Amino acid sequence: THPTRHAGHKAKATRTTTTTSQHPNNMKVKLSLSARRLPNVAGLGKGTSDPFCVVTKLAEGASQPVVLGKTEVIKNTLSPDWTKVFVFDYELGHPVHIAISVYDEVRKGSNKAMGSAKFELGGILGAKGSVKAKKMKGGGTIFAHVEKYSGSGTLRLALQGIKLKNTEGMFNKSDPFYDVKRKVTGPSGDVWDVIYRSQHISNDLNPQWADSTIDLAALCGGKLEQHIQISVYDHEKSGKHVLMGEIETSVRELVAAKNSGPFTLRRKGKDKGKLAVNRADLIGMEDLSTQVAGMSLSGGASAPPLPMPVPVPVPVPAAAASGAGAYVPGSAPAYVPGIPASAPSAAAGSPTFVDYISGGCELNLCAAIDFTGSNGDPRKPGTLHYIHPDGSLNDYEKAIQAIGRILAKYDHDQKFPVLGFGAKYGGIVRHCFQAGATPEVDGVDGIVQAYRSVFRTGLIMSGPTVFTEVMQTAAAHAVSSQEEAKRNGKQAYTVLLILTDGAVSDVHATAECLKQISDSPMSVVIVGVGAADFSAMQFLDDCASHGTPDIAQFVEFNRHRHDRLALTAATLDEIPDQLVGYFSRKGVSPARAVHLDEEEVVVEPEEEEIDLSLAFGNDGEINVASGGHYNSSMNF
Incomplete structure (x- = not known):
């Protein structure tokens, strides 16, 4: 939890600063801050610093940085617990990057900088206990805690x-x-x-x-x-x-x-x-x-060639069976659909996505990648799977990075299964195989490396395009993960990210498969890569029959190729409602918010210095003098 606040620090009345957007499905969260072991910059013989901090929303793209406000000043302490909170509109596909700048208040002269750190709102929420801590340059640690804001x-x-x-x-x-x-x-x-x-x-x-x-x-x-x-x-x-x-x-x-x-x-x-x-x-x-x-x-009170990819055991629907004899059932249970139930009506006080995440529910990412022949020869520049020698990303890799990095914030162990489909090995077309040397990889970079490793295994890119086997495999994995989490008093929800260059070969079989797995703890996000006609894929957004939950979302990558934020927003916006809908249908309430003692919070190392300069006016107004732009490592 937010580190325990102690008596011993003067604070002004609690105030709340709000930053809002107009998206109809946003959820409000509040950010609270504290610091430990700050450097004393008051000067020799001048006692102890009087710290306050300024919160700035960093700019991305054409937007401008905005100072959201400052906390109260707390006198004579190097370990302040500020009481002011900052309220944000939170949306899963819309990352919010903020800078926390700590100063020592100087009445006669300029305020003295004590340190700064950058955070991303969703990263704080997805961390254990919804709290993150970072070392600051110059000394000290800043703690940031995010929780639901109910506006009561x-x-x-x-x-x-x-x-x-x-x-x-x-x-x-x-x-x-x-x-x-x-x-x-x-x-x-x-x-x-x-x-x-x-x-x-x-x-x-x-x-x-x-x-x-x-x-x-x-x-x-x-x-x-x-x-x-x-x-x-x-x-x-x-x-x-x-x-x-x-x-x-x-x-x-x-x-x-x-x-x-x-x-x-x-x-x-x-x-x-x-x-x-x-x-x-x-x-x-x-x-x-x-x-x-x-x-x-x-009263009161990258590496040498890897072995052939491992086929993944999968329960294949009869309507979509293809090469089923190549699969040997494993220990993972087949997905058995439950009885679909309609979602409960919305009501005041109904649980939200933030409630479940704050209670420790983890989002498990599973990636499935299209290796069919229509992608072109991966050795030739200009084809969709071409691996650029200069290290720049192809469209498959861009989509993996952009979407994966957001979802990864909500997965504590950072272990992700990576599947492939549409490649031929030993004369048999595999519609579901393990990509990479291990059943799970480490982090989003591990997904990219597993994807690249497939091209060193002697595959023959083939066809047709079949999603059903990877969907069934992921659904079985999702059910197994949630059952294991339940045994441990926790919750788990899976997001299957399918990356493909064309429409599925059998629309009806795919729709039927989605219906079968619609009662699993899983959302299916399908991203169309390349310039194919994806009009036939729009059925995925509308295939849910009456009384069957809609768990699928299709997004065309080219429509958002120059705007990473638009891509993540389009692909992830429906996931919060789908997650809440699943647990509500099952009668599963959010777990009690996870609270950590201060010593349990993992302190991240200091980062590069933030390019941000603030100007303090005589009237108390604070503005960005220079800098304040978030430099994304993703270059679309």
Whole structure:
């Protein structure tokens, strides 16, 4: 999870920055940030740095970089936990690259840079616990955590301390402030995560703090009965604040407390004063606010030639059988379709793709590549399978890289099966064989290497174009993966990426096969490569019969060959709904969000310095002065 936030860092009121798009199927996520062991750049004799960070959305293509906002400044600490969150519209096929720049606030002079790091939003979400950490140049580590943003409204809260117990001795009075915390369950048990921190009030044991506005999604996920904690501290310039007392309560009880007596603050079992609720209103939830307001409380609280590709055992439908005698059934179970069920109607509070991914559901990628003769002689330049000696990518490789790199972010072990179809070995046409030397390869680069290795095996490119065997194989693999995940209390979903240069030879057999496997935990993405007429392939988007889930999507590569983002958007946009639809039909809810202790988060090494310069205006405005463009390694 987001590293546990501790008392000891001053923070302003929580604010939320939102970046939106107009896509109708987007999901909202929120980004929260923290840092550890930052370098102290305050200067000799000037104490400890006062860090804040700026979030910038990096530009791709013709777009411009945008500063999304900054966090609050936290005084005198090198390990800040910022409370401000940034809200984004999230879509699977639309990567969002951001730069996190950390500064030490300097009142008289220029803010001093402390470090920076780059993240991709989907990469954070797909990481274990939906948290990533990176080393920054100059020292320190930045932690980024992404979770679902439900937009549940806000809590307008005004609190007052009454006769607080002084912690400053006889001649001084405490400088109280309060934290509002949510309970987070991690591997080591429950911890309290700071969501909001008030300003401190100097020398006052009866402080009346200013109104605060707290996001309910961040505080309690919109669940008004969820336990929260309010802790009052004596502010210390050193950052080592002293606990004065605390209560455990809920939003519902806070709203009702306007009509009842104050809460009793306690520390180590002893009364430490009172905490009165002068205001607790639910904004954006007016009806519910009225409902709970009437309640009262009774109390408070590359290499030499490889061997011939290995045929893959596959259950082949009778309508698509071709050379079936070449296959020997293996230990992998055949896919047995279940009874199709219609998707449940959408309802408020229904689970989303983000819920499943946050709960640890993994997306398993399986690639299937067309080696039929219509692709042309791979030794001749200009043919679709030609391997360029200068290392540049052909269209098959571009599609593998673009789509694979996005899906790979959601697969923790980075192991991917690679299949081939349409090649002849030993006089037999194989419509499903293992590409590469191993059943699974490492990473997306491993998929490309497995693809290239097939041309060193003595294949004869043949035909016809048959998808059914690779689809059946992938479906069996998907079912097996989900069953294994289920035994371990987890979830798994497979995406089959088929790359082909032409239409299938038997449309009806393919449609029937899709119908048979439509109840498997799998989506089928078919990318047409080359200049063939793919009009006959459009049936794939419409072949789902009434009551049968639509799991297939066809995209023509040439329509997006100069725009990688458009390609990934077109191919992956339907997958979130298909994943949610499968688990909903099976009655499988998202698992509880995975929370990690800080030491469990894998810290990635520092990257090259970010080409980004920010300009800070006297009015507090921050703009991009130069740079800010994301340099993709993919050159379409």
